[in-house]
Amino acid sequence: MNNPFQHSEEYMDYLMSLPKELYIKILENLFLGVFVSDQNGKTIYVNPAISRHYGRLPEDLVGDSDWGKWEGVVYPPAYKNMLAMKRPLIYRQKNMLSRNYMEIIDTPVMKEDTPDDIDFTVYVIQENFSDVDFDADAKLMEKPEKVKKRQRRNIVGESHAFLKRIVELERIAKSDMSILLLGESGTGKTLIAEYIHQCSDRGFGPFMSINCGAIPDNLLESELFGYASGSFTGANTRGKKGLLESADKGTVFLDEIGDLPLNLQVKLLHAIESKSFLPVGGTTPVHVDVRIISATNKDLKTAIAQKTFREDLYWRIGSFISYIPPLRERKEDIIPLSLHYLKKQNLKYGTNKVFYSLTLLALVNYDWPGNIRELKNVIERMYVLTSGSIIYESKVPEEIRMHVPRTDDKFYYSYDQLLDQVKSYIIQDCYSRRKTSVGVAEELGITQSKASRLIRKYCAKEE
Ligand SMILES: Nc1ncnc2c1ncn2[C@@H]1O[C@H](COP(=O)(O)OP(=O)(O)OP(=O)(O)O)[C@@H](O)[C@H]1O
Secondary structure (H helix, E strand, O other), X not given: OOOOOOOOHHHHHHHHHOOHHHHHHHHHHOOOEEEEEEOOOOEEEEOOHHHHHHOOOHHHHOOOOOHHHHXXXXXXXXXXXXXXXXXXEEEEEEEOOOOOEEEEEEEEEEOOXXXXXXXXXXXXXXXXXXXXXXXXXXXXXXXXXXXXXXXXXXXXOOOHHHHHHHHHHHHHHOOOOOEEEEOOOOOOHHHXXXXXXXXXXXXXXXXXXXXXXXXXXXXXXXXXXXXXXXXXXXXXXXXXXXXXXXXOOOEEEEEOHHHOOHHHHHHHHHHHHHXXXXXXXXXXXXXXXXXXXXXXXXXXXXXXXXXXXXXXXXXXXXXXXXXXXXXXXXXXXHHHHHHHHHHHHXXXXXXXXXXXXXXXXXXXXXXXXXXHXXXXXXXXXXXXXXXXXXXXXXXXXXXXXXXXXXXXXXXXXXXXXXXXXHHHHHHHHHHHHHOOHHHHHHHHOOOHHHHHHHHHHHOHHHO
C-alpha cells in the first residue's frame, strides 16, 4: 500500500537530517510491540516490547522466517492473508503466553518502483485495552507526585489484570475506607498494603503489620491491643502499647485475618466501630485513629458459612475488596518481574548477567503456585548457579522446565502446536543434558542429522 500521507520535501529533508539513533530509541521505547519482516517473510526488526507478548528476545527472532515459531505463541496466523490481500489487516489474536487477546495491525509497505510488490511489512501489536479504566489513569496523570510515588515503589507489573487493581487501589487509598486484599499466598498483598499506605494521606504516619496466623492465640490479644501494667505474670510492669495504638494516625495491616480467633474478632469489630478499645487487663479505653487493611488467602465466605468468621466483621474490614490475581492469571508480568529481580542481583553483585530467551519462555509457561515469592526465589537461585553471563534454560529448576502448559482451554492449542511444544521440551531437555547432537541422537534413537535439525529448530542458539 502506498502511503496516502506524503510528506513535503522540506519535511522529508528534516526527517533525513535526524540522527539514526533517535529513530532506534523511539522504536526501542515504544510500549506497543513492533516487528518488521522483509518481502520473504524474514524478520528484520523486533522491538523490546515484543518480548512481553512472545516471551522471546528480539535477537532470537531477527533473521527468523520460521513462522511456526511465532504461530506457536499466537493463534491464528494472519500473515498469509495479508500477503494475498496487499492491504493493512487489523485483527485480534489470542496470545498463547498470557491467554489474552491482542490487537494486531499488519501494514504492507510496497516498493516505490514496483508498487505491486511488497517491500516489507510492519506489524504493530497491542494488548486489548478495553478493560482499562482510562478515567483513573487520566486522574493519575493530573497528579504527577502520585505517579512519582508509584515509580518509587518496587511494584512491578504490566498486565492489565494487575494494573487495573493498582490504579483502583491508588484511588481508594486517599479515602479512609477499610480494604480487604484477597489472593493466594505470595501474590504481593503485603507489598500492596504498604503501597496503599504510602499513597494515602496517612503515608507519613506509622504502618504496622501483624500476621494473625503466626502468633499464638493467647499472645495475639496483647499484641493487638496491648496490656495494662501488672495485668499478667511476666508482663512489663509499665504495661505495653499494642499494635493498634502504635499505628495511631497511620495504618494497621492485618495479614491472614481469616486466622483471627472468634473472641478477638468481636473485640476488633468493636474497636473499629468505636475507634477505641480496652488493653488487656486495663480499665481505661484507648482511643485510636487508624486505617485498617486486611488480607487473607482463605475463602472468608465459606468461613462465614461455617461460623468461624463473623459476617459483621467481614463487612467492616471489607468496605473495599480487591482480588490480587495469581501470577498464572497475569503471565505478562512474569518477564518484567524476572528482569526486575535479575537486575537487583546484578546491582547487588556488580555483574551483568542476562537471560537466554528459552529460559524466559520456560518461566512464562509455568503456573507458579507460590506466585511472586516463588519466582523471586527461582531467579535468585538461577543467578547463583550461573557462573557465566548467560542464564541458560538448563538452570531453570527441572520441575519448572518440564512443566507443559495446561491444556484445559481447547481453543488454545491445536493438536500440531501441542505436539510441537512437547517435541520442543524433549529436545531442549535432552540437549541441555547431553550438550551435543551425537548425544541427543543416541539418547532419542534418531539419526545425528535429524538430531542436529531438531536442535537447530528448538534450541537454535545453543548448537
Ligand atoms: N508486584 C510486585 N513487584 C515486585 N515484587 C513483588 C510484587 N508482588 C510481590 N512481590 C514480592 O514477592 C514476595 C511476596 O510478596 P508478599 O509478601 O507481599 O505476598 P503476600 O500475598 O502478602 O503473601 P502471603 O499471603 O504469603 O503473606 C515479596 O518479596 C514481595 O516483595
